[in-house]
Amino acid sequence: MTDHLILGAMFRAVGAYPSGWRFPGAHHDPRDDAAVLRRTALAAEAAKLDYIFFGDWLATGHDLEFRDPYLLARIDPVSAIAHLSGVTERIGLIATANTTYFDLYTLARLTASIDRLSDGRAGLNLVTGAEPRAAGNHGRDAHAPNEHRYDQATEFVDALTRLWDSWEDDAFVLDQGTGTFIDPDRLHRTDAVGEHVRVTGPLNVARPVQGRLPIVHAGTSPRSRQLAAEAADLALIAAPSREAAVQIRAGLREAAASAGRPSGALKVVTPVLPVVAPTRALAQDIFDELLRLVPLDDGSPLSRSAAFPANRSVASLAGTVGTELGAAGLDDAVPASVAAAFNDDGQRLIELVASRTRRRVGGDLPVTYRHLIASNAVPAAAVVGSSSEVADHLESWFTSGAADGFNVLTPYLPAQFDAFTHDVVPELQRRGLFRTEYEGTTLREHLGLPVPANTHTVDELVDARG
Template identity: 60%
Template structure:
């Protein structure tokens, strides 16, 4: 059985849309510093591999309903810098948007964090999915997907050349001879592409890890190509074990076709465990989270315009093939009503049953609200006791469906601490993860990745390879994509 990488995706007000409404949950971003500190302490004590910080470059009232954790959040570079000083072992991964970031500034900040943390920094590169971000950076419009990825390819290439500005022995600092710098071991970047132009060199020594591990997440064929060619970790959202295994095989095949060792690409899936002392208790937690999600029919005089259109009985009616608009959200789903649903509606009924223990005709019957929430809240949830969840992780490891999981916590701090303190020991007992390192290790070492050669001196430096949907590799990605919508 493969051993899994386990990281935590940090969302301080909870990853579930209603997580902040649960009693005892953190809900005010002005108190994020304490939550970040506590999260890091618990994660490091449990031996998790890293903490992961996503990003979003705009805000608006719609996010308060859709994803409250996006409304106001700490800048990820600032978050990992803060935590680098109060942790000693856990990896710290920050997100940057290549569409708007400056590569020199980002290379300097991330190299500095890696040096200061002893080699524990990682970088998630994204191209952005929020059109409102353009105006925040003085741009008229968010660039098209292909253009954004052309820039991302250049960006990743420039980052590595900047990180490698100093060879490892460039700083001589010999007091006897007075030689401080070996100029032959300091390299200019000298990159001039279609989207970026950077001269370099970077004024920070080479990171402890050589290159920070690069993460990328995306669903388009071009994003998969970028991950396969350039990333150390590919984050993939999947609906189940079989899809995960197929997508991992696809990404690794694409990595191999790109000329790299496909074993160096780690495929990680996000998952939201709901942990309870019993299965019934865990289902009740999931049930309560569903009940606290507002949907359109909760406003008799009309829902706010910013409420997602998917949070309504009208949208559910379309999905299940039955007109439900004259009913109330808390109307029970009877056997007779469920029998009229489409196959997708039947799947929703099963999802609700697995998560909450509610199903048609039972003493605790599912309601239309439960179906609306199941259809509109995109979360890969595993509900149960700590042994239940560990066994599910073990099944994925046995099938080699993924190389690890990014764990989302529905509520903070309760669900995060339940996972770290109850599930992680079970994973260790099953051999799904190894023992926490007894000595300090770099994030690359935790991920099973070697320290890369310096691109300025290594014969393996193949230079920049711009790949697009018109290339053979790009066509292969496009052709594979229909299997994983």
């Protein structure tokens, strides 16, 4: 693990929880995203977070209104970090790009430029994509199968790093007396010719300040984890429990070692959605309201939309909990006799609602069908509590080896992000788990990663040794 845990802010302008935009006082208008983008980045930097992270989705549609409203209309990630490079000074800036659709040379040029403009703070999350509508948006007849996409991504990463390495760090002679601007022997073609990727180079941007931008990759498939182990600096994982996360992280680090990478070369982070308030009870009230605001199948015109999710009804809940629920209404309390007939999944759902909302079957604040349906339909890595309790959760995962850090998802902006940065981060700092000041200037330094050697000079050294 690093000396301190890694903390990044995963930016979702209208909230990472689907009903977050409906919460009183929440940012909810995508047309005003630029202002909340700058505010969030500056707040994250003031808290000394490692980076702000921008995911992506290359299509839109009415179905996203219910599932992931933040995906409906959003600022392009590369444009976002380019803009923030001039607004912020120290925080890392990570954008997402899809290797299936992005032109390799263009991406290498854009990202090397942003790394230069930000003095070495850029990072790149590479994804292969899984949205069929994206194919049509990019003039393709069909979305490529998984194996093809990962074969292409592997070639893409190799060629991308070689393009970034086109210029050796001392290639610029800059001798004004002789008129010698560069040493041509230190400018390299890329000549990457594979089954899926072809590029010659060299890149017409100086080598990034960081040598190469830190590469991020997320996924659960064997090919995804292979790519992360072989090529990523930061792996994003999701795990159902701390124990599962320990195993996943250990497996990724073992795979990285098998690929010949040094110990600690691959950092592992996991998502967390903190709901923070001065007391646990107040935090539970906030999450209770978030659940209440999730649109469910209540017979309204909205719920009769063809795009409305099928898992937001009493009937769908009955299938999950394994028992008939009859004519139960959304806001009816779940009787103890009915709850006793729930299967294991149903019992876990009751426990989840109880831990996040204070609601108890048969209690003064009863569990309703609405809360069960919403919790089942909208899974989230939520941690609900006071700043100390949220810090306890992060500390336990970090010290047990479940993760090197966290991508912080905020249910709604700006209030909940302020609660995390103003209350949770200082608690982590008091415990010695997180920095109080930036020690370095680049994203690699924030993450404890060395500057890699230039690929071309390493190849030349290997060739010289025979």
